[in-house]
Amino acid sequence: MIAETDGAILTVDNISRSYPGAPVPILDGLTFRQKRGEFVAIVGPSGCGKTTLLRCCAALMQPDAGSVLHAGQILSDPPPWLSIVFQDYNRSLFPWLSVKQNVGFGLAHVGKHERDERVAAALRAVRLDHAAELYPWQLSGGMQQRCALARSIVVRPKLLLLDEPFASVDAQTRFDLQDLVMEICRDMSLSTLLVTHDMEEAVFMADKVVVLSTKPARVVDEVAINIPYPRDQLATKETPEFLRLRHQVYTLVRQQIRH
Amino acid sequence: MTNSVQRIRALSLQIMLIAGLLAIWQWAAVTFPGPTLPPLLAVWRSYWRLVQGDLLHTAVLPSLYRLLIGFLIAAVGGALIGLAIGCSRSLDAWSRPVLEYLRYIPAIAILPPALLILGPTDTMRIFVIAFGCIFPVLLAAIDGAKRVEPTFLDTARVNGLGAIARIRRVVLFAAMPSLFAGLRIALGLGLIMMVISELIAADNGIGFFILRSQRLFQSAGVYAGVLVIGTIGWLLTAGLLLVERRVLHWHRGWRGLPVD
Structure with a gap:
């Protein structure tokens, strides 16, 4: 400890x-x-x-x-x-990754099955599960910030x-x-x-x-x-x-x- | 409606320009017969032999093979080295004098020493092409890596990515728009180096074919060879743009431009 x-x-x-x-x-x-x-x-x-x-x-x-x-x-x-949500979502969410891939970004070491489950749960927690396949730049500012929030809580900080x-x-x-x-x-x-x-x-x-x-x-x-x-x-x-x-x-x- | 009318007008003007240029050529060839300017039909026959017939295997394909290998080596090598340099301040400071010096050597000047060391081989020609291509890619990669949004890098660090993983998962993608700009320039230079490398001690390739045609006073072959080079350049650039549009589909959307 x-x-x-x-x-x-x-x-x-x-x-x-x-x-x-x-x-x-x-x-x-x-x-x-x-x-x-x-x-x-x-x-x-x-x-x-x-x-x-x-x-x-x-x-x-x-x-x-x-x-x-x-x-x-x-x-x-x-x-x-420890995780962070930055002010400028446009410069912290990776534009080449979908919402789902952005949220799962910090879970590269986790098996695919568990990763998918945790990403889905995080997206549900921020009420963004309907937008998982979209790209961040297709979302409104508030939705992008919720995506950033999901990415920061998915690692269970x-x-x-x-x-x-x-x-x-x-x-x-x-x-x-x-x-x-x-x-x-x-x-x-x-x-x-x-x-x-x-x-x-x-x-x-x-x-x-x-x-x-x-x-x-x-x-x-x-x-x-x-x-x-x-x-x-x-x-x-x-x-x-x-x-x-x-x-x-x-x-x-x-x-x-x-x- | 007006949009399609405009497009048809633009297209017909383009066709008229090409037809006009060809007509002037044909008129000049008929009016002043001689070896300098062959009639269109002769050029066309030679062109067809190059892209379809017996000359495809001795002229066009060897050139294409060397160009693509050289370009790929430069693209991969330039990107890897450039991203590493762009991400590391010490590597940048350390390599800068060498790079600043090497980039001002015209790739053409490297041909004699390359011939001296590697002999009149495929390897020599591929090396010369790669040398010509690598600097635009390298510099674009360095620049792209240096201009990655700092918040992207912070995000990567907070998510536990080490230096190599940061380059592989973040910098590579963020620098991709810059990299493709470098690749487009490199492709043009590669085409030049392809032809030039075949003008010395060669026994195949388009450059060699043009040179031989000129020595044998086969002017149709000279012109056809030049036109084939233009065709290759056009097709390869179109191919590269197609790849770029697929790889960078996110970039337009991110920049707030319409995505097709």
Whole structure:
């Protein structure tokens, strides 16, 4: 078993990261922890380095200083139990593969029979089973993002990273996708890390919202969201508790922009 | 309706242009009889012997065989080496001076040393054709591999693909549009190298046939040979485009263009 001191699936410990030639580091002494099964949202002003942070959290990139621990271990490559949904589905779904082949992409090591079954189940979970034989570019944006979601859950991850996954779709589709993601994450008991610039989305979906400062990004504050699941797009968003938390997060982010 | 009318008009104009050119040829051949410009019928007879008759096996097929083998070696070799270079920053830096130097050697200039080393053999001619073809493919593969969407590569890494699997399952496909652009250029160069390699110390092939016809003052054979080369180039390009359309059927759709 993996050594775990504190039950955290992801520990970001005082990490910094600069790009060559840039005068200001993009991440500077950033720290937060994610417990197993927790849904964490990271918000911050646009351009503050959220995507860099996510790439570090995925072990696709190493911080210059500090460490990122995945279930207690420092990794040089993404572990098999981690998956990502990227913002730009048009650049992450392989256009030469059908929906079915895209979803089964990470299951090359699995026998064909089991692969087909798991792909079919994942497509059913995102309600895309009717489009299995089509190509991603034949689908609407929301359907493509559901395909990307199916591809990331078919490998049965423990940690799901979402990089602004709803930023490129229209409002109604965004709400549907938010509901779908929350449902799937709860069903699969996933730990989920959502990076977003949408503060309302962060409060609505997460157990904990981590607010980042402008460049260089640091953690300004963590806001616990103690609203019970399942959450409803209308009912939850009308509760005083939701409005209070949204106000709190919004104020924190706005202070950052003013600085 | 107007669409089909336009198409018929375009087609008839095309046919008229070809017929006009042939008519000028025939008129010139009849008006100025001599060995320089044979009448159409003589050229046609020679052409037919090349594509159908006894000359098929001594002229056309040996040339085609060498062209296809040379082209295939260049296509596969250029793609493999190019994708590897395009994916590895250290390999790129390491090989760049050599590639930058070699690509400026005209393939024709490689003919004498190739003859020196390999002799007047099929191997020599195939080598020369492959040398002429490989650079466009190689450069297209390097460029295609470098311009793969970073998110594709991240997706591959998150799904546990190592470097080789990433090239085989992602980079190869993502670079395919660029690769085919290189292959089309390579095919044209291959055709040139095919003819040139047969002008030295050859005893078969179309290049040899044209050269011999010229030496024997058989001008119909010279022209027929040239026309056969044009036919081969046209057919092979059409074939390549057909393959490209099948392999890259996804590319038009992905780019938001209509798919047929």
